[in-house]
Amino acid sequence: MNTHSSPKGLTGSNKLDITITLLLIAAAIALPFFIDSRYVLGQIVLALFYATIASQWNQLFGFAGVFSLAQMAIFAFGGYATAMICFYFGWNVWGALVPAALGSVAFSLVVGLACLRLTGVYVALLTLAIAQTMYLLIVTDTECFVMVGSTCRQFTGGAVGFARFGDFGTRALFKAQWLVGNYAIVAVLFAITMAFTYAIVKSPMGLAFRALKDNPGYAVARGVNRFQAQLLVFGISAFFTGLAGGVYAAHFQAIGPGILSMSQLMFIIAITVVGGVGTFWGPLVGTIVLVAADEVMREAGEFRTLGLGIIIAVSIVLMPKGLVGRLGDLVGWLRRRHASPARGKLAESPALVGE
Amino acid sequence: MLDILMSVLVAGLTTGALYALATVGLSLVWGSMGMLNMAHAAMLTLGGYAAFTATTTLGLPVFAGFAAAILFGAMAGGLLYVLIVRNLLKNDKATFESNVMIATVGIGIALENTILLTYGGQPLKQPLSVDGILKLGPLNLPYQNIVIILVVVVMMAVIALLLGKTRMGRAIRATAQNRDAAQLMGVAVNRVYFQVLVLSGSLAGICGVMVSSMTQLSPPLGNDPMLKAFIMCVVAGLGNLPGAVAAAFGLALLEAFIQYVAGARWGFPSLLFVVIAVLIWRPSGLFGRTQIRRM
Numbered sequence: 001m002n003t004h005s006s007p008k009g010l011t012g013s014n015k016l017d018i019t020i021t022l023l024l025i026a027a028a029i030a031l032p033f034f035i036d037s038r039y040v041l042g043q044i045v046l047a048l049f050y051a052t053i054a055s056q057w058n059q060l061f062g063f064a065g066v067f068s069l070a071q072m073a074i075f076a077f078g079g080y081a082t083a084m085i086c087f088y089f090g091w092n093v094w095g096a097l098v099p100a101a102l103g104s105v106a107f108s109l110v111v112g113l114a115c116l117r118l119t120g121v122y123v124a125l126l127t128l129a130i131a132q133t134m135y136l137l138i139v140t141d142t143e144c145f146v147m148v149g150s151t152c153r154q155f156t157g158g159a160v161g162f163a164r165f166g167d168f169g170t171r172a173l174f175k176a177q178w179l180v181g182n183y184a185i186v187a188v189l190f191a192i193t194m195a196f197t198y199a200i201v202k203s204p205m206g207l208a209f210r211a212l213k214d215n216p217g218y219a220v221a222r223g224v225n226r227f228q229a230q231l232l233v234f235g236i237s238a239f240f241t242g243l244a245g246g247v248y249a250a251h252f253q254a255i256g257p258g259i260l261s262m263s264q265l266m267f268i269i270a271i272t273v274v275g276g277v278g279t280f281w282g283p284l285v286g287t288i289v290l291v292a293a294d295e296v297m298r299e300a301g302e303f304r305t306l307g308l309g310i311i312i313a314v315s316i317v318l319m320p321k322g323l324v325g326r327l328g329d330l331v332g333w334l335r336r337r338h339a340s341p342a343r344g345k346l347a348e349s350p351a352l353v354g355e
Numbered sequence: 356m357l358d359i360l361m362s363v364l365v366a367g368l369t370t371g372a373l374y375a376l377a378t379v380g381l382s383l384v385w386g387s388m389g390m391l392n393m394a395h396a397a398m399l400t401l402g403g404y405a406a407f408t409a410t411t412t413l414g415l416p417v418f419a420g421f422a423a424a425i426l427f428g429a430m431a432g433g434l435l436y437v438l439i440v441r442n443l444l445k446n447d448k449a450t451f452e453s454n455v456m457i458a459t460v461g462i463g464i465a466l467e468n469t470i471l472l473t474y475g476g477q478p479l480k481q482p483l484s485v486d487g488i489l490k491l492g493p494l495n496l497p498y499q500n501i502v503i504i505l506v507v508v509v510m511m512a513v514i515a516l517l518l519g520k521t522r523m524g525r526a527i528r529a530t531a532q533n534r535d536a537a538q539l540m541g542v543a544v545n546r547v548y549f550q551v552l553v554l555s556g557s558l559a560g561i562c563g564v565m566v567s568s569m570t571q572l573s574p575p576l577g578n579d580p581m582l583k584a585f586i587m588c589v590v591a592g593l594g595n596l597p598g599a600v601a602a603a604f605g606l607a608l609l610e611a612f613i614q615y616v617a618g619a620r621w622g623f624p625s626l627l628f629v630v631i632a633v634l635i636w637r638p639s640g641l642f643g644r645t646q647i648r649r650m
Contacts, residue, residue, distance in 0.1 A: 117638040121391045140620045306468040312461030317442045
């Protein structure tokens with residue numbers, strides 16, 4: 001994009017963002033009235049969780065350029081913290097959500113501190129090792145912490161995890177329609193997350209993140225504090241990820257080490273990559289496409305994981321900027337064709353016009 | 356006391372040898388092309404299963420089992436270059452590092468799942484293993500461990516010769532030192548990339564046979580050695596081959612001792628603490644060159 005059209009393009013994209021947001025809100029409100037199937041609504045709730053996590057991973061990787069593989073570990077930390085607070089102290093789920101999210105922030109800051117001096121793949125490897133350690137320590141935990149009835153419970157819940165520690169109270173309130181209540185809670189969480197992410201991405205802080213990603217040396221020379229910016233992005237993305245983890249645990253009334261598995265992390269990465277790394281709407285588009293593809297592949301049963309792996313590899317090769325990026329290319333191309341029909345005859349080769 | 360110490364030492368050396376083989380394959384690819392191959396684990400598993408099929412299903416001799424593992428590993432490496440890496444190199448150079456990581460993650464999942472669908476999830480016994488124990492005074496040396504250490508030493512020597520003495524090795528080292536300069540001097544960089552991936556794939560194949568002969572064949576076989584190999588690469592500094600071998604043996608011995616002293620559960624977490632401590636002290640590894648980047 002050249003410098004001339006950029007201010008105009010910005011307002012144009014703002015208008016587009018507002019239109020999309022209004023349409024999405026309308027769709028989100030209308031959705032429960034049109035869907036009777038409990039299964040479909042359940043899958044939509046799950047998709048909203050994926051979209052929330054992916055949007056935060058996108059903030060970390062797509063905007064700030066930190067390739068962290070600890071995203072599901074932070075999500076699990078939020079979920080586990082919520083479950084453990086409810087389980088050991090008998091708190092209400094609603095009261096435990098924010099402390100658990102703050103705990104995730106603290107955890108993420110520690111991870112961020114460990115990664116502070118590292119770049120690129122070193123960050124990826126260290127965060128992967130941290131996530132794997134967390135998984136191993138939980139799964140191999142066999143020491144008795146408390147006795148529940150006649151069975152022994154480990155501090156971290158061991159390989160089984162936690163269950164039945166409380167819920168949102170939607171079952172008591174809405175009776176048979178409880179899933180709609182949970183859907184509303186998760187949808188609001190997603191909306192708040194997206195609104196906050198939008199504000200950050202468009203703020204000077206977001207610009208600093210992007211500057212550090214694009215050219216660290218230049219950004220630091222222009223006075224961007226790398227230390228502060230990296231810790232901030234780790235902390236902010238962890239708050240919503242941890243919050244989503246708590247809501248996830250409360251929605252399913254269970255949390256186990258399974259969500260730390262590699263395939264869950266891959267699904268989040270796949271969503272972001274297919275949708276478009278570093279684009280605001282990318283994670284949402286990716287979630288819709290991949291959850292739909294997942295449902296189709298459900299018919300194929302055991303080929304689901306295989307298909308997922310191939311989708312990740314093919315989409316990064318064919319469209320490095322994801323679906324949203326490709327759509328942007330298409331719109332730009334159409335606009336250029338439209339804007340200069342007369343000049344188009346003169347400059348036959350599109351490469352000359354575009355670049 | 357002494358015999359316990361000795362058995363811990365033997366176990367540490369054997370796993371160290373395995374990790375060294377896995378680490379060298381990874382480090383070679385990173386050093387010469389700046390690519391982190393997340394599919395290395397699946398290539399390891401592929402090698403183990405290829406040897407299994409050649410010797411059990413087809414009834415070929417042991418030697419052919421090894422050859423099959425090398426062949427399939429090399430083929431996987433070659434295909435990875437042709438299908439993925441070549442196409443990603445055409446894009447923006449700045450995004451190559453993360454894009455290739457994501458793409459190989461996808462390939463790794465797909466390959467592991469293909470193996471799962473073909474062979475099923477139940478663990479199989481690797482036929483390429485040796486039974487029996489060599490008794491040397493207080494020392495009990497299982498033949499399997501001796502074979503593994505010998506194979507690894509031979510492989511290391513082959514790699515060192517290949518890199519040090521041959522024309523191909525010189526080209527690989529030149530590309531690793533400075534890709535642009537090598538290209539300007541007439542090194543066919545793309546061919547070097549292809550060769551490196553094939554070489555690393557065949558190393559992964561052998562490593563897979565060795566790892567599965569210690570335990571059992573299962574689709575997630577490669578993941579655990581791979582994660583540890585990652586850690587060792589990072590501790591040594593990515594791309595540094597002698598450093599990677601030293602780190603592999605050192606950390607494997609440390610892991611074996613900690614597992615003996617504090618229980619198996621703490622082996623991996625202690626490695627993690629070591630790596631964090633090393634990285635805080637030296638962000639590009641113990642033996643890694645501190646890179647000066649020009650803007």
